[in-house]
Structures are given as structure tokens and as C-alpha cells.
Amino acid sequence: EVQLVESGGGLVKPGGSLRLSCAASGFTFSSYTMNWVRQAPGKGLEWVSSIDSSSGYIYYADSLKGRFTISRDNAKNSLFLQMYSLRVEDTAVYYCARDMSPPLHFDPWGQGTLVTVSS
Amino acid sequence: SSELTQDPAVSVALGQTVRITCQGDNLRTYYASWYQQKPGQAPVLVIYGNNNRPSGIPDRFSGSSSGNTGSLTITGAQAEDEGDYYCNSRDSDGNKVVFGGGTKLTVL
DSSP states (O other): OOEEEEEEOEEEEOOEEEEEEEEESSGGGSEEEEEEEEOOTTTTEEEEEEEETTTEEEEGGGGGTOOOOEHHHHHHTTTEEEEEEEGGGGOOOEEEEEOOSSSOEEEOOOEEEEEEEEE | OOBBBBOSSSEEEEEEOOEEEOOOOOGGTSSOOOEETTSSSSEEEBBBBHHHHHTTTTEEEEEEETTTTEEEEEOOOOGGOOOOEEEEEEEETTSSSEEEEOEEEOOO
């Protein structure tokens, strides 16, 4: 069974850092581009970042202003999101999702991990 | 960057047909894909590309595209189809990704 499991969320103070992980299983992780998508409470989905299979192409949403870093470890079937200088508005459920392009489509998604930024 | 515009809310009578749309200039170049999200759950892919359904998605879900608009059609809506529906696509530069704001579907 193809599965993605996020971890690492929690409560952090404004200005703090947090590292999210996504463990993949049931497929050849090293062959796929992976993405992070977030959803603030009661709001819509927002794409955060993508990384291709060999970490050669990495993209971020303009709104992040360089505060997040995506990475992966293909040997460990894992995807990461390092978040710095966290703001209250970064509070959201963070999902990892496999990119099945072409054409673009995300399947499956993990269950998400909640990041709360609050003093 | 590009934007994808969706109606915030749509309703449909049980058993009737409903179309949910997604508009954006980048859809003239790239297909939209569609996701269903129920409360407290992760999104689930329902349609991608030129009307492709993943395995396990009922055939009452279909997709189409015309000009700058992508559409998701549910033919014979069921109570379990209630939820939020999101479209996404490539950004105009072809590298980044953009999501629509989502449409809340109510089945009456």
C-alpha cells in the first residue's frame, strides 16, 4: 500500500524553528517529485514547496520569502521541511503529497501534521 | 504568479448533476486536477488530466476543460459527495503549483 506519514508538528513560539518529516512506503520513493502543501485552520490548500527525485530542482511558494527549506533522503524514503523564523500565519496542517506528473496531480496525500505558532 | 478562481459554495439536489469550475489563464496551457476533502481528512484526488479518474473514484465524477476554465462534474450527486473541492495546476512558469480557493459542495 502506498503511504505517506508526516510527523514533527507541534507548538512553537514565533521566531522559532521546526523540522517536519514525511515517511514514504509502498512505492519507489526515489523516482518521484514530492511536495509540501499546507492548510491554515478553516482555510484552503496552499502549495508550499516541491523537490524533484534527485533534489536537483527545488521550488518554493513566493509567500515563504526564503524561510523554509525542503530536502529529501532517498536512502531513507523520507521528505523533510525545515521551517525557520516561524510566524503566527504559518499555523496550519502540513501535508506531504506525491507528484504523479505528467500531467500535474498529487496522489496520495499524507494525513498531515499540525504546526501551531503561538506565544 | 497565476491564480485559480473557484466559486466558494455550490449546492445540488440529491441525484442531480452539478458542475464545479476553476478559472485561470494558466489553464489555457495546463490541465487542472481536482481533489475532494472531507472535514478532518486529507485531500483525495478525484480527477486529473483530460478526464482521468484514479482507481476507486466513482464514474459519476468527470472532468473537462475549455479555454481558461476547468470543470469537475458530478452526475447524480450522492450525499457522500459533500465536501470541499479544490483544483490545482502548474503556475504560469510551469515550475510552481497553484491551488484554487476551494468550493464547498452541499448535497440537499
